[in-house]
């Protein structure tokens with residue numbers, strides 16, 4: 296069976312895996328994003344990864360990158376949360392070294408591709424997919440197709456939500472992701488928490504919430520409020536059958552879901568809510584699987 300290298304490039308981790316043509320992961324390696332921050336090092340690491348996976352006879356590489364990409368050219372315009380990659384022809388630079396086809400798309404599109412084919416979005420013709428992590432990635436499937444324009448993804452995470460001058464990685468301020476990003480949530484929690492109970496990462500706020508910590512529960516309630524207001528707007532625009540949530544922050548789904556859904560219901564126009572489902576992503580490594588599917592299918596068709 297053919298196999299592909301899928302790379303899921305997030306703000307915190309870079310996960311690479313060998314994916315077979317059915318979308319199954321057969322080998323995996325995880326890096327911290329900081330580790331592969333430099334372009335030259337990123338490229339040389341992909342080359343050595345291919346060598347270490349030689350026995351799988353990889354035919355093509357797919358990359359889901361966290362930013363704005365020209366997908367035909369595999370050209371990165373910029374990555375809002377990772378500096379130093381502005382205007383970089385990654386596809387060209389990589390193909391020169393690896394001698395197999397490389398396809399690059401926005402990481403949220405790649406996530407949506409996997410979830411729509413094999414996960415929580417299977418069979419749907421209209422759905423919104425969000426990756427909740429360092430930032431807020433988004434992808435929309437409409438008439439069973441991922442909506443793309445000249446650039447790779449719909450950057451819903453950069454819809455301005457507030458007039459507060461909260462700086463965003465995109466260079467603007469007050470975008471939705473400045474209220475939902477993992478860094479923001481940790482900072483907000485630590486402002487409220489006592490010295491003994493500081494959170495290091497979002498997972499801690501989830502655990503504390505489960506244990507009934509009032510500050511942690513308040514953080515999730517506020518998170519749901521902002522995300523819900525934003526999603527109500529998106530429901531009015533796209534009238535989706537489902538909203539599918541993935542990414543590290545969605546690990547706390549159980550805690551924020553009820554409030555999130557009630558905010559959406561309160562704010563969206565009611566005929567658009569009919570049959571609307573809120574779902575957690577199903578695949579364990581949707582980013583890797585989707586990048587593998589992208590490698591298989593390319594960005595042309």
Ligand SMILES: [Zn+2]
Nearest residue numbers: 453463465470
């Ligand atoms: Zn922004």
